[in-house]
Amino acid sequence: MEALEALLSRKSTPRLSEPGPDQQQLEILLRAAVRAPDHAALRPWQFIVFEGKGLDDLGQIFSDALARKDPETSEAALEKAKSRPHRAPMIIAVVAKVSEHPKVPVIEQVLSAGSAAQNILLAAHAMGLAGIWRTGDPCFDPYVRERLGASGDDQIVGFLYLGTASAVPPVPELEVSDFLKVWGK
Numbered sequence: 001m002e003a004l005e006a007l008l009s010r011k012s013t014p015r016l017s018e019p020g021p022d023q024q025q026l027e028i029l030l031r032a033a034v035r036a037p038d039h040a041a042l043r044p045w046q047f048i049v050f051e052g053k054g055l056d057d058l059g060q061i062f063s064d065a066l067a068r069k070d071p072e073t074s075e076a077a078l079e080k081a082k083s084r085p086h087r088a089p090m091i092i093a094v095v096a097k098v099s100e101h102p103k104v105p106v107i108e109q110v111l112s113a114g115s116a117a118q119n120i121l122l123a124a125h126a127m128g129l130a131g132i133w134r135t136g137d138p139c140f141d142p143y144v145r146e147r148l149g150a151s152g153d154d155q156i157v158g159f160l161y162l163g164t165a166s167a168v169p170p171v172p173e174l175e176v177s178d179f180l181k182v183w184g185k
């Protein structure tokens, strides 16, 4: 797919099925990710790939996090949390690994990781795959953070659910002038 066509037509897809990205596609996704803008070349990124048993493990982490937060959580809610990662054949967690830098505040490093996440979604779309960026409580949960190796100012910026679209939702028509101010006119 042409770059501009990919940019103009990307759409999040909540319902994803097999196949997920294969090894070659995964490599392209990660190479696209590390082309994210990156002030001072800090490389403030960590990508954690979950597939197969990894998705089971992530579900267990989500479920354990809920149980730790509230021991009264119902069995049904715990099971739901456990099953969440299975909404796609692959998940890539994108973590902003933040370091101290005199010219690059935390926000810029998190934005760089967010740009890496968007590059992954766009590259997936360009290769005929689909995905959706999800966050929710797990991104901010101390236990999930610990299990994924996020400490201090690190931020889990999202879980990218990736796979094949069962049905592609339409791209909404947005009026760009609603978001535009041209200075000086």
Ligand SMILES: Cc1cc2nc3c(=O)[nH]c(=O)nc-3n(C[C@H](O)[C@H](O)[C@H](O)COP(=O)(O)O)c2cc1C
Pocket (backbone or CB within 6 Å): 010, 011, 012, 013, 132, 133, 134, 135, 136, 157, 158
């Ligand atoms: C940082 C971030 C976090 C998001 N978290 C969620 C989420 O937890 N659950 C969800 O359904 N959508 C979430 N979304 C929204 C979807 O990724 C998606 O953008 C939205 O459904 C609109 O679809 P579109 O990207 O095709 O316009 C999030 C988006 C961003 C940028």
